[in-house]
Amino acid sequence: MLSYILRRVMHGVVSIIGASMLIFVISRMSGDPIVLLLPVDAPQSAIDAMRETMGLDRPIWMQYLIFAGKALTGDFGNSYRWQMPALNLVLDRLPATIELALSALLFSIMLAVPLGVLSAVNRGGWIDTVGKGFAMLGQAMPGFWVGLLLILVFSVHLNWLPAFGAGGVSHIILPAIALGWYPVAAQTRIIRSAMLDVLDSDYIRMGRALGAPERLLVWKYAFRNAAVPLVTVLGVYFASMLGGAFVVEVIFAWPGLGRTVVEAVFARDFPVVQAGVLFTSVLFVVSNLLVDLSYGLIDPRIRHG
């Protein structure tokens, strides 16, 4: 088990280093950040001086090492726009994004689990048909449009929930639904097909032959098995929430990392974009790692493996 953990952690570290390289290389392809920093009519000498202080005259791999070295000490450079360390800005906004992503994930699971289980139990019944229709629609509706519709209905017309900003629970409901909407369909499908497999298994038949009450059979003995495939992809869904948060945060003016990065993209504020995206990847890798390690809690075969 320990070697398994170590291997997963190593894998995660390699992924993060790779991601940082990728992000670094892509953003350096922009050509010259100098152009953005200095006035258009700056003399060549000023440009050269700036280039040297920023290390832009060295080969790109050396630039990367410098960047990585600094990044390890927490230095991602200053935001061009906010005149503060990019890291501080990112860390400042990160909690709001995590809060939103977790709420969205919670929403999607709370909808997908009952829908998937009941669809499997009543296969071919009306709830299965509704679930299928829901899934088809869900995958065809972009999250930001769902967000706009929610605002239109619940904020503009009904005036029940606030459309903008952060605050109490009421502020997070609409963005969480908008963000959690998309994965509901896929999660329902995963749960449904896993449940169908499990319900068709010998041990469930055995349980039935031993007189197990149907409810116990479905929600205790079958569900725990069927949950494994869902748990294995939770990390992926958390990551897709982080990605989706970039749009949803903009719509709902949610003060998180996503909106900050999108604004930074418009301002060509590279340090913030780099740090923001890198932290998103770190979160992604870490969440996948945690999920990997959590299988063991559900599935004893992995715990002892």
Place this chain on the structure above:
Amino acid sequence: MTDAATLPAVRPPLLKVENLKTYLHLKRGVVRAVDGVDLEVAEGETLGIVGESGSGKTMTSLSMLRLLPKPSGRIVEGSITLDGTDLVKLSEAEMARDWRGQRISMVSQDPLTSLNPVYSIGDQVGAPFRYHNLAKGRGAVRKAVEAVLARVRIPSPAKRIDDYPHQFSGGMRQRVVTAMAIACSPRLLIADEPTSALDVTIQVQMMELFRELQRDSGVGIIMITHDLGVAAGICHRVAVMYAGRVVESGDVREIFRHPVHPYTRGLLNSIPHLGRKRRRLEAIAGQPPSLIDPPKGCRFAARCPQRMARCDDYPPQFEVSTGHQAACWLAEPRP
């Protein structure tokens, strides 16, 4: 084997199945999976139901448990009387609460997949006690589980009770499955191909275990198998099924020595015999008939090497000798 002859000849049957008809109502037609089956099992007796897949043997056993595939499967006629109660007339709730797992139980086909991988052995073997309120509280259930694990000869049950299925070997898992099935001391145990997934030495051990359990508790056992060899090893009586009907039944040695129905003979010829000179196994040529629209006469006629004109009428069960019946015109007593 308990000598069949020493079994008291007359004793009220534990289980009596009469004229059981179980149909599957599918879109493409009604499949007469079980079409008028009569069976009897006495206390302490093992009945083998032998047949190819599709002969209706599994549907017969599922009918007894009232666990037919939903929504297509239905018992349309007949009775299944266990201990004086007709199971066909019980409600689903009664069946689950008082019968399944408690008085009638099942060991399923594949022990390797019959245990839930994510729950401990203790939890799973303890489950029937909890379903039927036979032990209350953690301590009591645990004690009962240890006792039943000991009964199926699992070494040091107290230590293994918290282990998970994947930590057991195939043979041990089959013992655990058996423990679950006999936990509540059922009157009737249905074993559906309980050894086919195991290797031969473990098969032998399992049959030994069934025999011991039967001697200790007097449980009636129905052994479902496609293999007459397995049936010969453990059963007192066998019923051979073909295309939804019982074609021959009787004492196991009688059937082996004097098979009457050509189908039974075909099955016997396809058993490999140890020690006997290698002889080509004779598989029975042809396919079983469709059960949606079965032939009017004998259902085996199309494949039968001894087919006669009379086979266009379905033969009744002829008494060949005491307790030995065959549904074949060949068995018709000559005047």
Place this chain on the structure above:
Amino acid sequence: MVDVDASYAEIARRPSQIVMRRLFGSGIPWWSLLIFSLVVVAAIGGDNITPHDPNGLDLGSAFKPPSWLEGGSIDYLLGTDNLGRDIFSRIMAGASVTLTVAIYAIVISGGIGALIGMVSGYFGGVVDTIIMRVVDIQMSIPSLALALVIATVLSPSLTTVIVVISITYWTWYARIIRGEILSLKERDYVALAKVAGCSTATIFVRHLLPNILNTLLVLASLQVGQVIIFEASLSFLGLGIQSPDVSWGLMLADARNYIGNAWWAITLPGVAIMLTCLSANLIGDWLRDTLDPKRRQL
């Protein structure tokens, strides 16, 4: 209970599929094909067949509701936006951008991804390890975040959107095609071709490619909906299609500013996205079930 009995049960429990059959004829998704053809016609026809100029301003007729509502006119079938532009014409114009992006992005990402996947699977070893590690790494960055980094570099335009989406999706093809190749490689005819001295290029084109075409087609058709949504999201953020080009995502971004005044401007372009994606997905499902039954889980 692996028995004939079990397969009877299998046949018995498929009423939901029967419902689908009834809805869509004998398995062929007629409605989806119809809707998707309409989108294609709108895209090909372009400005020639739109009832109005998609960018034609007419402040006098701003905020006209759809024709079936009070105050609407038959002239503006789906109403107008804040600048009096005809929403129906703009949705038709948007179809062209949407499909252009989808076709280019899918061909490019599919082509690159398939090639890389084939190379990775066929050669194995270090090449395979490196390629798959790169795929892993790229997959550890959420696709929209990666798109944002690229969008910082390239200024927003149709080409940028295509590049961004292609870079995002090639990994998907690479991974699945690689798996396919790994099993194909074991087949006798590939081994024989190798022994017979066929060049690697010949093996790729003659023996491997024909065998993955079905998979590629299925993957591509299932990706159409995703690409459309991705393009709409980028354009909505202002990082994709730019005015005067028309995109459904862009229309929604505009409409957001007057969400309280014209509900139709915020719902109808979304309905266009939804119907197009829905029909693309259903066609994709159908293709998958027809061409590649073993990928039902995809």
